[in-house]
Amino acid sequence: MSAVTLLPGETLQRLDDTGITLSVAVEPQTPVFAGHYPNFPLLPGVFLLDLAERAVGRFAAGHGRRLGLEAIVSTRFLSPVHPGAEVIVDCTYTAGEGALRTVTARCTADGVKAATFRLRYREL
Template structure:
């Protein structure tokens, strides 16, 4: 079974030893927008969490590391993401005790802070 990409087409804007930045444009024709909400479509917040997770996966691949998601420590939604918006997720990595790594992802849509996601990973 292959994984489903919730918000396809991301582009890596920046990748170094401390983090990664991805961007993606929300397709105004995406089926998920038709039901969330009728007559006022918004991108469901889970898509931002998924984008942050995919950024971490790309970071791990680029550094030859294996990371396993241990927890979504917190998620704060600040502003809605509308169809056609460019979403940029900037992930910063911080080492924790033992094999734990904390990732803070800041999601911005068309220049407006949309969400902050904190994820915790275990290095395998």
């Protein structure tokens, strides 16, 4: 069984030793908008979290590493994401103690801060 990509078609903006930045267009015809919410469509926050997780996976692969999500340390949803928005996720990677790594992800939608996540990973 293959994984489902919630927001397909991301574009790599940056990949370096400190992190990664991806962007993706939120297509208005994305099926989730039909039910979330009728007459006031909003992108569910899990889509942003999924994009951050994919960015971290791409960062790790680009550096010859494998990382497994250990914990979602904090999550803050700051503004809604509407159909047609351009979402940018910027992830900063910080080494921790032992095999632990911390990622801070900042999501913007059309230039407005939409969400922040602090995620903890373990090297596999």
